Amino acid sequence: MNKKTISTLLAVSLLMFPQLIETMYSPALTSIKNHFSVTTSEAAQALSLFFMVFAVGVVFWGTMCDVIGRRLSTLLGIAICIASATFCYYSPTFQGLLYGFGACAFGAAVGSVCTQTILRDSFEGASLTRIFSIASTSIGLSPVIGMLLGSWLTAHGGYTWVFAAMVIMLSLLLLWGGFALPETKPNHIKRDSLFLVANKMIRDGHIWYIALMVGLANIALFSYYSIAPFMFEHLGASVKFFGNTSFVLAAGSILGSLLNIRLIRKHIRGDIIVMLSTLMMLAAGLGVYLLQETVWFFIPMALVSLSFGLALPNLFSTALINYRNHLGTAGALLGLFYYLIIGFGLDHAAHVGNLAMTLLVCGGCSFVLVLLKLFTAKTSKQTSENATTS
Template identity: 65%
Template sequence: MNNNINKISIPLAVTLLMFPQIIETMYSPALTSIKTHFGVIGSTAAQGMSVFFVAFAIGVVFWGRMCDTIGRRHSTLVGLIIFISSAIFTLYASTFTLLLISFSCCAFGAAVGSVCTQTILRDCYQGPELGRAFSIIGTAIGISPIIGMLVGSWLTVHGGYKWVFIGMAILTSGLLCWCLMQLPETKPAHTQRGSLLFVAIKMLKDLHVWYIVLMVAIFNIALFSYYSLAPFMFEKLNVSIKLFGYTSAVLALGSIFGAMFNMRLLRQQIIPQTIITLASIILLISSSSVYLLQNSIWFFLPMIFVSLSFGLALPNLLSTALNNYRDHLGSAGALLGLFYYLIIGAGLHKAAIVGNLGITLIVCAILAITLTLFHRFYNAIHQ
């Protein structure tokens, strides 16, 4: 732990990290309203989620770089202001294309919640302490889908997609006020502002970074493919969108249990790689169950274990990702996010085209297990 800098309060850090996920899950129930309002097909409406992640990736690299130039606090504040302005602009979008452009600008601003907050946490913690911090925060973040889905579902039922974006703007305005009052500047004096290209080349040559990038992307695609595809599955089954909102509690429980289980395993000195392997196996089993049940309303139940695998894997992947880049944490964190969010965006785009949740999940699980086995084998022969 770095004792020479101001510490961010855990409640504020949790809220900032929850912020992008709340926004993503608030948007999901609005997909059917957007589809009806703009007269587009379901697969087209679902592209909003993939657009979000691509724009989010661009935001991550931009704000991560800004963390090393203008500081963590200023970057966060400006990003939140951009989000609020873009959310308001969506209310005046006359076409689906303009809505996507506005929503992508929202995603660009929302990226500060991920990259700036992770950079602040890495300023304050390192090693096992950082892993525990991510696990604690991961437990709290598990409730964000509940908040996003329930709020988004209620707003969609009562006012359509426009109420959803109004709700986003109001919630973010409250977060902006909180940050103005309490967010510290944690940028250390020794932070280097070396060439972004230099850091990028170093990371592209790093096989461990590529392993982290692909694994983080796979687990995110598995989880968020539910949010982009399930609304239309419920619609096809003639089930109210409210039930889709309530299923967020099921997924949140999985994420919370996964993070709590992860903390217990870490206390028992189980190495992160073993936990990631376990998460990959759970993902495969639960994905197969979703595939078998996807023509029934109960297909959402195995998703609790997909979410659990996410809660198990992500803290261990993110906490070990940038151990060799501490002198360029902002830039390295930005590039790391850029890499995996671009893959997430592409993966969700493909998932929307395929339109089959079960197949998407099984493909993700097979890739996760394959990469995990390769990583273990590579480490074994190079030790």
């Protein structure tokens, strides 16, 4: 293809679909629990499995981006996702559904790593931050779409209707991508060994900071989708009520992204914006703790979504500035790091089953990490200035 830049609408759709799949599945948790006669923690296990397998998929597809190209990798991943969702629809056992949903996560990983690689091919610096902010604003709508659609489908046809809808939507996305998705892979790309890039990144403190911060932000947000359905069930609220709470979360996410764009235009440093986001997460944890015995505990979750929309564009835009010669591989490894953190974190959160505690721990750890980052940066600057003057 001659066109070398992806349309914003297609890029947003590709970034949205993994989160859309996850949020569509969340309202179906109670249906799956009752249909297969499994425990609450077993039903929620699929969400942590999703992120763990997603991490493996990110490494695979990120590497394939540099081998067979961004376009073909993306289309193959969506095709695998369609086949896996179809398998889930027909699965007679809970174990089979878990395997199918895991395979769906493997294919869905292209929506994250391949799309981010395409965007990084085309933009950098402040332009890339603005693009990620626009994408985050749009992605903020996916919880509304996913949870409303998932809750409606679950209420009328159970979990099988959810997977049927996934197959239809992913098939449409595959057709759209087949016609409109460009190939942005540079003609002369540096093909370093996966192990060489991994060795460099493992020793890079900035990479670990990004991975931990992104992981904690996602654990805070997605723990709501794995724990809240059972909290609402315990409080006597319907699955449709849970779906309607997505409006509050989406409003927070969109507001956070719009606020981030405004702060960037005012030349506020990214680290300061991220610091603000951690304080909001702590406030959300306190709010959920105070309201957890009522159905209104979802309202403080808007602050978690707002925090998410503030932090992630600033984290992602600076994540791979030293790895531009191997964005596909580096992006894959970064994804592996933070998706494994998300997967294990959500698995632990599901077993504990305490949403407020999860938010407070994530917010506290994030706050400490930002303080360490600012302190390290200040120390390095002072050391450099002293070396220059002497």
